[in-house]
Each structure stands twice: as structure tokens, then as C-alpha cells.
Amino acid sequence: MNLTDSDIREYLTGKNDAELFAEADKVRREVFGIDVYLRGIIEFSNHCKQDCLYCGLRRSNRHIVRYRLSMDEILECAGEIAESGISTIVFQTGEDPFYSDEAIADIISAIKSRIDIAITLSLGERSFNTYKLWREAGADRYLIRMESFNKKSYAQARPGTNWQERLNCLEILRELDYEVGSGIMIGLPGDSVDDVVIAISELTTMHLHMIGMGPFVAHSQTPFASEENGNVDMTLRMYALMRILNPMANMPSTSAMETARRGGRMRGLQVGANVIMPSFTPERVKELYNIYPGKNVQKDFDEDGLQAALAMINKAGYRVSFVRGDSPLKDIEKCIM
Numbered sequence: 223m224n225l226t227d228s229d230i231r232e233y234l235t236g237k238n239d240a241e242l243f244a245e246a247d248k249v250r251r252e253v254f255g256i257d258v259y260l261r262g263i264i265e266f267s268n269h270c271k272q273d274c275l276y277c278g279l280r281r282s283n284r285h286i287v288r289y290r291l292s293m294d295e296i297l298e299c300a301g302e303i304a305e306s307g308i309s310t311i312v313f314q315t316g317e318d319p320f321y322s323d324e325a326i327a328d329i330i331s332a333i334k335s336r337i338d339i340a341i342t343l344s345l346g347e348r349s350f351n352t353y354k355l356w357r358e359a360g361a362d363r364y365l366i367r368m369e370s371f372n373k374k375s376y377a378q379a380r381p382g383t384n385w386q387e388r389l390n391c392l393e394i395l396r397e398l399d400y401e402v403g404s405g406i407m408i409g410l411p412g413d414s415v416d417d418v419v420i421a422i423s424e425l426t427t428m429h430l431h432m433i434g435m436g437p438f439v440a441h442s443q444t445p446f447a448s449e450e451n452g453n454v455d456m457t458l459r460m461y462a463l464m465r466i467l468n469p470m471a472n473m474p475s476t477s478a479m480e481t482a483r484r485g486g487r488m489r490g491l492q493v494g495a496n497v498i499m500p501s502f503t504p505e506r507v508k509e510l511y512n513i514y515p516g517k518n519v520q521k522d523f524d525e526d527g528l529q530a531a532l533a534m535i536n537k538a539g540y541r542v543s544f545v546r547g548d549s550p551l552k553d554i555e556k557c558i559m
């Protein structure tokens with residue numbers, strides 16, 4: 223389906239939701255059937271050297287208790303993910319310099335030598351050499367959201383960082399043959415509907431293997447505490463539009479959807495998303511990974527609650543798949559090269 227910017231703008235108004243959502247689900251079913259892929263996520267540190275105005279992990283937040291997992295604990299979590307049958311581990315942290323590049327490479331290779339599992343990293347902006355080291359250690363995929371395509375709101379929200387440098391990271395990751403993922407937060411203070419239209423078209427031209435999106439959720443311990451949350455309906459429309467324009471991308475229905483609206487994550491699956499990412503961060507620290515309020519507070523997606531995740535997926539009308547679930551785009555790229 224070809225969509226012009228004016229079609230996109232029209233759909234974002236919500237006038238044709240039924241048509242938009244049905245088309246997105248049709249496209250997802252053509253590519254993925256009714257399968258939902260699972261990714262087990264380990265949030266191994268909540269320290270961050272950055273100071274993003276929207277995020278609870280920002281370095282100036284003195285109200286949160288910080289934690290770091292040891293190498294052994296990380297390996298243990300990885301083992302739990304593998305035991306549950308899930309075939310992808312996602313490592314996510316703030317930008318925490320405590321773990322050396324080599325230490326992270328060691329974890330990656332230790333896991334890869336023991337378990338046949340895909341590894342996705344979401345460890346922020348790093349150098350070419352670091353990304354290369356981790357790729358060579360066995361990492362398969364990398365996620366780094368652009369957060370916004372409005373450079374002004376980006377600069378306001380992420381002091382001390384540079385939008386272009388973040389974009390460059392994505393280019394390096396692609397050059398290193400990672401599966402690459404990006405996305406935005408919908409409703410970042412300062413962003414308008416026009417910025418969403420631009421994000422949709424820019425992200426699409428990037429031919430991403432993974433697209434991660436969620437509404438901005440105001441966190442009381444940040445300078446954006448009294449800002450309005452991102453609009454969940456707008457986020458659902460963005461999911462649907464991105465699915466139609468990027469049929470082969472893996473797209474999680476994120477936990478921010480659930481935080482912003484009960485049942486939001488299930489709805490995301492019905493409008494184009496095909497991935498759920500249960501957290502396997504140990505119970506004792508899980509709630510401290512408090513990027514936004516409510517994150518990791520629900521108990522229905524932890525390891526014990528994996529059954530509950532499966533039930534939600536069935537209830538939404540889909541089926542859990544334990545396959546590795548690489549993006550089919552990767553296979554096509556291989557054929558072209």
C-alpha cells in the first residue's frame with residue numbers, strides 16, 4: 223500500500239481507524255501469520271551517565287536506588303530465558319561505563335558458546351570499535367531509538383547529546399551487519415503531529431529490521447514530570463502505519479503502551495506489532511528499572527507470569543512462537559548482495 227504524507231496525516235487524525243487497523247493487521251498476517259515472537263529482556267544496570275529530561279534513570283535523579291547485576295547474575299538470567307524456550311535475549315541498560323566493552327563482549331561470547339540464542343543489544347551510543355567488538359563476540363541485533371525527528375525537542379530532551387551522532391550510530395551498526403532497530407517516543411514534549419509524519423517517513427527510508435515505539439509517559443522524578451503523556455491512540459495509528467510501510471520489520475508492542483493505557487499492549491498486537499518482550503530482570507531489582515512510572519511493576523510478564531503473557535497473546539487472537547524470529551528483511555538483503 224502506497225501512502226503519501228497527506229494520507230498519513232489523514233490517518234493520524236483518527237477518522238479512518240477501522241480501515242487503517244484492518245489493513246495493518248492484514249499486512250502483519252501476510253508476513254508473520256498469527257505468530258508473536260518473544261524476546262527476554264535483561265536490564266542489567268539502571269545507572270546512566272546521560273541526563274535525558276524524560277527518563278527516570280537520568281543521572282540527576284537522586285531519588286532512585288541504583289543497581290548493577292554481576293556477570294554471574296547476568297548469565298543466570300540468560301539461562302532462565304533459554305530455559306523458558308525464548309530464542310532471543312535483549313540486553314538493555316542506561317549508558318553505564320562501569321561495564322567495560324571487553325566485559326560485555328565476554329558475556330556475549332560466554333552466552334553464545336553455551337546457548338543457541340540470538341542476542342540483541344540496547345546499550346546506547348558507543349564507538350565503531352565497541353560495536354565491532356560486540357558484533358564479533360556474537361551480538362546479532364542492536365536497538366537505538368532516535369526518540370524524535372524534531373531536532374529541537376531532541377536537543378531539549380537530551381542535553382549533551384547530538385541527534386546526528388545518534389543517527390551515525392545506526393549507520394555504523396548497519397555497516398557492521400547487525401540487524402538494526404530504531405524508533406521514537408510518541409508525544410515527546412515539543413513534538414507535533416507533523417513531527418510524527420516526518421518520523422514515519424524517515425524511519426521507513428531507513429529500512430529497519432526492528433521498530434520500537436511507545437508513548438512518552440511523564441515521570442514524577444524528572445523535569446518533564448508535569449508534561450502531558452503521549453497519546454495512546456496516536457501511538458496505535460503509528461504502529462499501524464509503520465506496519466503497512468515496513469511489512470517485514472519486527473515490531474514490539476511495548477510496555478509503555480500498557481503503562482499509558484491498560485490493555486494497550488494487547489491492542490498494539492492487533493494493529494501491526496508482532497513482538498512481546500517479557501522482562502527477566504531479577505525480581506529484587508526489577509522495579510528499580512524505572513525509566514517511566516509503572517515500568518516493570520506489573521507482575522504479569524515476569525518469568526513466573528510467562529503463562530500470563532501467552533494468555534494475553536492468545537486472547538488478542540494470535541499465537542506465541544518460540545522461533546528466533548529474525549527479520550525476513552535480512553534474508554532479502556542477503557539475496558540482493
Ligand code: 5AD
Nearest residue numbers: 276277367407437438439478513514
Ligand atoms: N516514557 C516513555 N518512554 C521512555 N523511554 C525513556 N523514558 C521514557 C518515558 N518517560 C524510552 C526511550 C528509550 C527506551 C529504552 O525507553 O525511547 O529509548
Ligand code: SF4
Nearest residue numbers: 270272274277280316
Ligand atoms: Fe540514560 Fe537512555 Fe534514560 Fe537517556 S533515555 S537517561 S540515555 S537510560
